[in-house]
Amino acid sequence: MSAQKSVLRKHFERAKNVQPTGITGKERPADIIATMFPAYVGRQERTAFELMSKVSREDFCTFLTFSGAMTPAGLHQSCLIPLIERGLVDCLTTTGANLYHDAHRIIGHAIREIEPNAGDLQYRLARIIRIYDLGFWEETLLETDKLFSAILRKPEFQRKMTTVELHYLLGKNIAEIEKALGVKSPSLLSTAYKFGVPIFVGAVQDGSIFLNIVKLKRMLGKEFKLEIDVNDDVFEMGAMQHHCFGRLKKKMAIWILGGGVPKNYTLQGEPLLDQILNVPTHGFDVDVQFCVDPVDNGALSSCPAGEGHTWGKVSAESVQTGSVYVHCDVTAVFPWLVYALLSDPAIHRKPRRLYDARDEAVAALQKEVDKRHRSLMPTIEYDLPKSKTKTKTKSKSR
Numbered sequence: 073m074s075a076q077k078s079v080l081r082k083h084f085e086r087a088k089n090v091q092p093t094g095i096t097g098k099e100r101p102a103d104i105i106a107t108m109f110p111a112y113v114g115r116q117e118r119t120a121f122e123l124m125s126k127v128s129r130e131d132f133c134t135f136l137t138f139s140g141a142m143t144p145a146g147l148h149q150s151c152l153i154p155l156i157e158r159g160l161v162d163c164l165t166t167t168g169a170n171l172y173h174d175a176h177r178i179i180g181h182a183i184r185e186i187e188p189n190a191g192d193l194q195y196r197l198a199r200i201i202r203i204y205d206l207g208f209w210e211e212t213l214l215e216t217d218k219l220f221s222a223i224l225r226k227p228e229f230q231r232k233m234t235t236v237e238l239h240y241l242l243g244k245n246i247a248e249i250e251k252a253l254g255v256k257s258p259s260l261l262s263t264a265y266k267f268g269v270p271i272f273v274g275a276v277q278d279g280s281i282f283l284n285i286v287k288l289k290r291m292l293g294k295e296f297k298l299e300i301d302v303n304d305d306v307f308e309m310g311a312m313q314h315h316c317f318g319r320l321k322k323k324m325a326i327w328i329l330g331g332g333v334p335k336n337y338t339l340q341g342e343p344l345l346d347q348i349l350n351v352p353t354h355g356f357d358v359d360v361q362f363c364v365d366p367v368d369n370g371a372l373s374s375c376p377a378g379e380g381h382t383w384g385k386v387s388a389e390s391v392q393t394g395s396v397y398v399h400c401d402v403t404a405v406f407p408w409l410v411y412a413l414l415s416d417p418a419i420h421r422k423p424r425r426l427y428d429a430r431d432e433a434v435a436a437l438q439k440e441v442d443k444r445h446r447s448l449m450p451t452i453e454y455d456l457p458k459s460k461t462k463t464k465t466k467s468k469s470r
Contacts, residue, residue, distance in 0.1 A: 169278020331373025
């Protein structure tokens with residue numbers, strides 16, 4: 073055997089041997105994942121669980137993003153709320169639609185399993201709204217519109233605010249409604265409010281909560297003063313991340329369910345700091361994503377950690393040992409991993425309540441920007457090309 077072949081084989085021989093034992097039914101969930109998922113998507117799932125466990129045990133600041141119709145599917149009730157209650161999620165980014173559909177069950181409307189191939193023309197005649205194999209009455213939307221319109225007209229909403237402030241106030245009001253109605257299974261909005269977990273929505277105008285804001289503005293005119301400050305919202309995301317690694321001295325993790333706007337809106341906090349504001353950062357230390365999209369189509373939803381590293385969104389450490397792209401349907405895999413994670417009673421921590429640190433975080437990042445004002449000035453200047461205009465001379469008439 074040549075020396076080169078021997079060296080190469082030594083590395084191979086150190087790799088984990090694939091030889092699962094028979095399942096008895098007595099194993100702990102974590103043991104099943106550790107020993108029975110040796111290859112393919114199963115191995116991706118195992119790696120995701122290992123990283124989620126590491127993040128939870130070592131007290132990373134964890135940002136969770138989710139897109140797609142996750143609240144109609146109940147993923148917030150089965151997974152996200154339990155993770156928040158155990159102190160394992162510090163900040164959320166999602167879509168307005170997820171928060172809107174979050175409220176249906178609170179006011180007594182059911183979301184039911186339906187047959188996706190039964191015929192959409194018939195569903196429309198019956199006024200049944202379909203989300204693949206889930207359905208609910210059209211009245212569910214109309215009643216939810218009324219609910220949010222009534223809440224949004226209250227005095228505390230009549231000012232300019234970020235999406236984090238908006239969803240905190242909505243959560244506070246929903247919590248009061250849940251208490252009045254005796255609701256036993258709380259919403260994501262009220263849970264995030266209770267535990268001080270900020271909720272960002274990057275494309276806030278894309279969803280029915282904002283559609284009702286549009287209606288209120290057009291109906292009530294100057295009486296309705298709610299505005300969303302998207303500039304402050306983007307700055308606040310960067311401030312939250314700067315607070316975590318700068319003030320709290322914590323490593324950061326991102327768990328991505330799906331992709332879309334929530335994914336990038338959270339990840340772009342890092343290039344905002346480093347590329348735009350010249351505030352040093354190294355990106356997220358752990359990057360775990362669950363998504364069905366192929367990684368070779370150039371879409372941001374499927375952009376893996378290595379590609380994100382080239383933009384400064386995740387750290388070199390994350391690319392080497394702290395990232396995984398699980399090619400799967402979130403609803404098929406994530407509940408099982410949450411079950412395995414929460415089955416360990418040692419994985420529990422005090423809620424970090426990042427919402428309570430908002431003012432401090434924003435002020436701290438603004439101070440960093442102010443310190444760099446002079447060095448940032450050249451970054452907003454550019455010698456814009458000017459078009460060459462020909463001067464026309466009037467010909468003299470004879």
